[in-house]
Amino acid sequence: MNPKPRLTLAAACLTALALPPTAAASSTQVFIDNGELNYVGSLTADANQRAFALFSQAQPRPAILSIRSKGGVTGAGIELGRWVHAQGLTVKVMEYCFSSCANYVFPAAPRKVVSNFAVVGYHGGLSSMSFQLDREQEAMLKTLPAGQREALRAKLEQAVREAAAPQAAEEALYFALIGVQQRITTLGQSPAHAQAETEQSVGWTYSIADFAKLGVRDIRVVNPPWKPAFVNSDKTVITIGVD
Template structure:
């Protein structure tokens, strides 16, 4: 049987569509803080760690502007942020794996009054995942038997990622459904009602209910808005537990 898997295509399954391009991530030090601009990936993570280690005076803030990235790279970055007790600052947007894993890892979270913290799902919801264009081309070229094997391997990756995600959120003290809540059918009225909806976000109070506290807003109130009218993140309510 042919080698069915293309690792790049698989990794893209767990990234938002806007992160699937070839944007280069920039990592640098400016105005006393670390800057991470672009998709989250392991190469950029290593650049960030090397930069931090090279600085005599260690910065206390990671400022990030990211559409997301592969889930393990996101959790690796979030784990590093928490281990080094960094604050996370978002002036524009932090989406997908950035919202799932990096934002809640900050000791303090600083946001502009329009910053978008946007969610669209996690690795544990296989039935909600869709193939990106590259993976779809691979899938369509396979026989029926090979397609089953292809999806079985994706299911394995999803299951493994879901287990790690659950452990990760437990370590942070964050509710395990923060990355998948909007995929529940009871939220269809909010998410699917808007044809441009790419995902969802939460209010300040609901972030706290989910375990993401210590959020400070620059010039409040916080009124998140999308950078593009064609990609909207709707605010969904969180049930008390």
């Protein structure tokens, strides 16, 4: 599992890590099919606006947002989640909804539908207490003497936390609006769950009962039981408990 969000210093407030490993995301597809609004790809402000326009023009308007996303820009995730919540849409996940998609879009819906292998995966949020640096920053640190390396790492991580603080406050207000506990995005980073990590795990998820403890209710599984698994990938998510 990747227990820390990997945020660049410049974009700490804006971007959540997409499911690793990933290539550059292709353009997000937004379309209506079989009466459902489909959102396939990274969460972006542009894709959101296209989705909103399609919805407003459709007759009748879709009742379901079917989404497949590895995540994307934090602000876009919150924007889409607010809209889903306001419209009262059902969110349907047949393959995966990861990172910002899981943080903000999935829990915003009053009703959710998932396939029996769908992955709704988490690996951190804006209220996380620690962050990984990006590859460029790590490469730069490796060029420094050991004595300077950790001091600069600590300064960079502190700068990321300070940069993220304003949106962390916005995130808290968002979760209060949708009635979900903000810790849904950070519980898997607890040391208590570290022993469950493996080289193949990239995040965590919850059982239906534990989702409900966090405020995420009314999840219907198509052909239960629900056993999250990525298709054509050896990556996994661990299922953690909620006290």
